[in-house]
Amino acid sequence: MSAAAANGLPFVKKTCFSDDLTEKGSEFRMERERVILHSDLNSFYASVETVLHPEYEGEALAVCGSTEDRHGIVLAKSEKAKMAGVKTGMVCHEAKRLCPELIISEPHYEMYLEFSSLVRKIYAQYTDLIEPFGLDECWLDVTGSQRMFGGGELIANDIRNRVKRELGLTVSVGVSFCKSFAKLGSDMKKPDAVTVINRENFKSMLWGLPACELLFVGRATYKKLVGCGIVTIGDMAKLKKSTLEMMFGVKGRMLWAYANGCDHAPVMHKDFEFPVKSVGHGITCKADLICKEEVRPVLLELSRDIGHKLRAHKLLANGVSLGIKDKSMCYENHRCALKNSTRSPHEIAMAAYAIFEDCYMWRRPVRALTVTAINLVGDSSVAQTDLFTDYITLEKCKALDDAVDDINTRFGGKTLVPLSVRNLKKLPDNSSHETTLPGNFVY
Ligand SMILES: [Mg+2]
Missing domain, CATH: 3.30.1490.100 (DNA polymerase, Y-family, little finger domain)
Known part of the structure; x- marks a missing residue:
């Protein structure tokens, strides 16, 4: 069940990737190398709470679902709480036991939506190809923006600095030539950092990572891969495409392309609505x-x-x-x-x-x-x-x-x-809220 469902929030699931793995993609690459950023807001809920309550700055903070409605799990945590061992999904009282000085805050979804839209307004000043992935993550295609703003790394640093200066939030940005590698890049250095993954360094930087780090390799997929001795992204990349296809069907073909940097899925326009x-x-x-x-x-x-x-x-x-x-x-x-x-x-x-x-x-x-x-x-x-x-x-x-x-x-x-x-007494009060949660599809 998704985090939205677990929190009693209505959701509309939309598809969010393209399986464009045709040879046309490589023709396109030869014409023009794409520059794609994946920008990920760090500890998003906890960071917004800290902006709204400066007294939380530097403290161990966890945003938890309401305990009264039995959603008492950690939805997000600050860096200090993370260092004390607090994890997302952990039950509130367990987190408090691990970290007795932990400050617990209720979530304020309307504020998260507000901040998410403010960050996207900054992105929109660099490109109109902005594809959200949950509330706190976006892909940006800045291929056509480089003449005006400089190369991908420069744009990424510019965005990172502006988001920090103007909104008080930090982002990690991955810069690469495809969406799957840009996403891996944004996970590599956190918080407030930029990681560049190019054609020269992607094998040394990414192929040693566990396969579960790759986009759309969930728990079940990873288990099946490990069961066959396929542990790292490199192990996946070196397989024949048909082997992964045999194991996972169309998704296998997609994963092979993701591991090899042959992901030609476009970054959609900011107004595009996924079916x-x-x-x-x-x-x-x-x-x-x-x-x-x-x-x-x-x-x-x-x-x-x-x-x-x-x-x-x-x-x-x-x-x-x-x-x-x-x-x-x-x-x-x-x-x-x-x-x-x-x-x-x-x-x-x-x-x-x-x-x-x-x-x-x-x-x-x-x-x-x-x-x-x-x-x-x-x-x-x-x-x-x-x-x-x-x-x-x-x-x-x-x-x-x-x-x-x-x-x-x-x-x-x-x-x-x-x-x-x-007359239902057992329904939670906030069941009619409508929102988007990070790490999920757009709801
Ligand atoms: Mg994030």
Whole structure:
């Protein structure tokens, strides 16, 4: 489950990479070597809190989810807290035990959004090719900006200095000829640093790093690689492309290109919107749910937000997936296809409930739930009808859903809600927040 889901925040998942590995890419490279920066704000949440509260400067600080809503985990930490062993994802009281002088702050997402947009305004003065990767990271293609501002390293240092001077935040910037290496570069020296990775030094600088450092090598992928004796990025790069393709399909081809610096994916324009692949919403309940009668209205509440998001993006769902986390933090995920494409909160909730009834064995009470609308299509796409569905009633229900959504958009998200949702005591208060979290896709 994503960090957004874990924090009870609605999210819209978008794809964020291109798999343009055709030979055309190398022709392009011969014409003009690209200069790409990856700029990463250091300890973003904690740094913003320090700007807002100068008394935190130099202290061990952790930004933690609200303990009342049981999100009491460390979301970000300052350098000093990091040195004391505090890690992101750690439970709050454990962090406090490791570092007794730790200052704990609640997150202020609206401020993080504000600072993120201010930093992007600085980037926009150097290029309009700015592709965000979460709230605190961006790729910038400055190939065409060099005549005006100097080479990549100069631009990177300029940006680093300006962000520090104007906003009080620090960034680490990687400079390279492709996105995957620029990203690795920004991780190499932290905080407040610039790392250049070029065609001459990339093998010595990157190939010795563990393969899990590479973009999109997650825990499962890394485990499989290590199981085959492929430990470093260099090990991956030296394999045949077809070997990685055999292991991971299309993704294997992409990883091979990433490891070899053959990643030709463009940095998108700042106004480009990535196609939405799924729309989901997750909640950690204030107290565990102990029976299915308690689960049902929670699913309806989650689906209300999904219906609203699908409508805003002009999309319909052809499937639903349900993530269930139990009291002991065991997580399971199941999915089903829908008979008719829909954005009706009621239908999505019913599908999620059907999955729950079929799949959940009630070994333990339920702690968190995530509903996601999947297999999305545009709402103007043509669908095959059948003789047995009552389309007139479906149309009436859709008009009702739209009217409810209009009223809630105009007067606030909880103006018209089903009675079962209104009486829910176990829902966290901030479940309607909308934001973007670092390290995730754009939500
Ligand atoms: Mg960061």
